[in-house]
Amino acid sequence: MVKHHLSDLRGCFADTAAYEAALAQDDPLVYTVASVTPADGDGDLHCGVGLIRPGKIGGEYFMTRGHLHSWRAAAEFYIGLSGEGVMLLEEEATGESRLVELRPNSVVYVPGHTAHRTINVGRTPLTYLGVYPAKAGHDYAAIAKNNFRCVAVERNGKPEMIERNDLLASKGT
Amino acid sequence: MVKHHLSDLRGCFADTAAYEAALAQDDPLVYTVASVTPADGDGDLHCGVGLIRPGKIGGEYFMTRGHLHSWRAAAEFYIGLSGEGVMLLEEEATGESRLVELRPNSVVYVPGHTAHRTINVGRTPLTYLGVYPAKAGHDYAAIAKNNFRCVAVERNGKPEMIERNDLLASKGT
Numbered sequence: 001m002v003k004h005h006l007s008d009l010r011g012c013f014a015d016t017a018a019y020e021a022a023l024a025q026d027d028p029l030v031y032t033v034a035s036v037t038p039a040d041g042d043g044d045l046h047c048g049v050g051l052i053r054p055g056k057i058g059g060e061y062f063m064t065r066g067h068l069h070s071w072r073a074a075a076e077f078y079i080g081l082s083g084e085g086v087m088l089l090e091e092e093a094t095g096e097s098r099l100v101e102l103r104p105n106s107v108v109y110v111p112g113h114t115a116h117r118t119i120n121v122g123r124t125p126l127t128y129l130g131v132y133p134a135k136a137g138h139d140y141a142a143i144a145k146n147n148f149r150c151v152a153v154e155r156n157g158k159p160e161m162i163e164r165n166d167l168l169a170s171k172g173t
Numbered sequence: 174m175v176k177h178h179l180s181d182l183r184g185c186f187a188d189t190a191a192y193e194a195a196l197a198q199d200d201p202l203v204y205t206v207a208s209v210t211p212a213d214g215d216g217d218l219h220c221g222v223g224l225i226r227p228g229k230i231g232g233e234y235f236m237t238r239g240h241l242h243s244w245r246a247a248a249e250f251y252i253g254l255s256g257e258g259v260m261l262l263e264e265e266a267t268g269e270s271r272l273v274e275l276r277p278n279s280v281v282y283v284p285g286h287t288a289h290r291t292i293n294v295g296r297t298p299l300t301y302l303g304v305y306p307a308k309a310g311h312d313y314a315a316i317a318k319n320n321f322r323c324v325a326v327e328r329n330g331k332p333e334m335i336e337r338n339d340l341l342a343s344k345g346t
Binding site: 036038045076079105129136 | 209211212215216217218220242244245246247248249250252254255278280282284285302304305306307309
């Protein structure tokens with residue numbers, strides 16, 4: 001199982017001052033991913049079991065770093081197990097973004113060529129599965145460089161997608 | 174959604190006399206599969222949502238017809254949602270068979286080149302997801318011709334895998 005603490009998420013949250021202030025206090029576990037990788041051939045599949053703890057940094061919810069697949073055509077099915085989540089999907093070529101609910105016993109389809117980040121918008125741990133082609137591979141570098149164009153923030157008690165730049169402007173940074 | 178009634182399962186249950194007797198009384202719905210097929214390219218995935226009702230015919234539990242993938246190398250992840258199930262897996266080349274539990278929030282990996290059948294061993298509906306490469310395809314013909322080598326029957330209140338021929342011998346057929 002891979003554990004991701006707050007210190008592993010530098011550059012993910014829009015509000016860097018809030019991030020550094022939180023990190024100065026504590027370095028909590030934000031999420032874990034356990035991978036199930038039975039075989040690596042063509043036609044094989046892998047599965048990841050994710051858990052994201054509840055929390056917020058500067059108005060943004062606790063979330064994964066997010067990734068593209070190294071094999072860009074590779075899709076992924078996410079299946080909610082418990083808790084309340086959303087997924088932020090961003091088409092690589094166009095930047096077109098959408099926020100999709102991830103709930104227990106329901107699926108979210110992430111098409112190929114789409115950056116995806118999983119976000120816990122509830123007050124309990126969010127757990128989920130992701131099933132993807134064994135040959136997909138994970139590309140974290142593109143996200144580390146450009147992050148996502150949009151962020152999920154709470155508005156009137158519900159998650160809403162807004163432009164990262166609009167969030168920064170509203171904070172006067 | 175595709176509905177499979179008892180009359181669609183001719184040839185699946187070992188005890189053909191029990192099957193015909195049950196069918197003469199009623200033709201109940203045994204299982205349904207709803208497919209989620211967002212795209213069909215390389216790297217894309219499809220998903221099936223299955224529901225198998227509880228029941229038995231001649232000592233065997235209600236089950237799916239079972240299939241191999243047309244693209245034999247294609248694997249599949251099954252995810253239990255509710256109820257108590259098992260999966261019967263039979264390697265095509267060797268006939269090697271095993272029975273694996275399918276429970277809520279847990280996964281079963283079906284490797285390529287492996288015939289697989291889902292079986293409801295509980296008293297409530299069994300629901301589950303199957304995620305597979307979009308290009309997998311379903312081959313039902315091989316199963317229709319040879320069926321599975323083994324069957325799942327209840328022994329001391331638990332599902333147990335035995336040779337089909339042993340079940341037939343025990344019934345004197």
